[in-house]
Amino acid sequence: MSYIEPCCCDRQLPVLLRERRTAFFQTNGDVTVQKFMGAVGFMAGQPSELWLMIPQVDIPLLRTLRQWFQRGWISSLHLLTQENQEKMVMGELGEAALATTPAECTAGVVDYAHDPLVIDGLLAFIGTEDVVAIQGAMLTQVDFSLSLYAASFGPRPKYFDVPGGKVRMMLEPVISKMRIKRA
Numbered sequence: 001m002s003y004i005e006p007c008c009c010d011r012q013l014p015v016l017l018r019e020r021r022t023a024f025f026q027t028n029g030d031v032t033v034q035k036f037m038g039a040v041g042f043m044a045g046q047p048s049e050l051w052l053m054i055p056q057v058d059i060p061l062l063r064t065l066r067q068w069f070q071r072g073w074i075s076s077l078h079l080l081t082q083e084n085q086e087k088m089v090m091g092e093l094g095e096a097a098l099a100t101t102p103a104e105c106t107a108g109v110v111d112y113a114h115d116p117l118v119i120d121g122l123l124a125f126i127g128t129e130d131v132v133a134i135q136g137a138m139l140t141q142v143d144f145s146l147s148l149y150a151a152s153f154g155p156r157p158k159y160f161d162v163p164g165g166k167v168r169m170m171l172e173p174v175i176s177k178m179r180i181k182r183a
Helices: 009-020 033-040 059-070 086-093 102-106 166-182
Strands: 022-027 048-053 074-081 110-114 121-126 130-136 147-155
Touching: 009 022, 009 033, 009 147, 033 059, 033 121, 033 130, 048 166, 059 074, 059 086, 074 166, 086 110, 110 166, 121 166, 130 166, 147 166
Parallel strands: 048 074, 074 110
Antiparallel strands: 022 147, 048 121, 121 130, 130 147
8 A cells, every 4th residue: 555645646646546557545634635636637638527525615625626617627527515515616616507407417517416425535537538536535624634545547438438447436326426416
């Protein structure tokens, strides 16, 4: 198992994932979701679809996501939180950004849902050719607790588009919750 320090996350994590494709690593609770986004966001290609399951979002994270939209780095966001934070999400990402139908979810918008069973995190970038996903504690603030992660990187056809693909399997619980929200 590898150890990732916050100072080296941008360099170490992409190298680790390119070498191993699937990796397990740990941090001391000092790597935030924004750091992970910066480290692996470019690996799937841009623009990409962003899937984020996180217990709670905060204003700095939502502003980071808005900036990524504005720069064209992400084309859509599928966001699942533990508690209803729709007002905050709408306030920062704009009412027009919230999807109301499945067809809108691919049109550069935010698809948001909440579920009380969200206790951990998942960050996935789905590009046209590659995908990258990290599963574990998605922190908005440093908390200095031991955090364990699993991550995968690979070609979209093999890792996401087929049933049983590594990243597809990591995302299945989130996809199910988003479908239930729309039903």
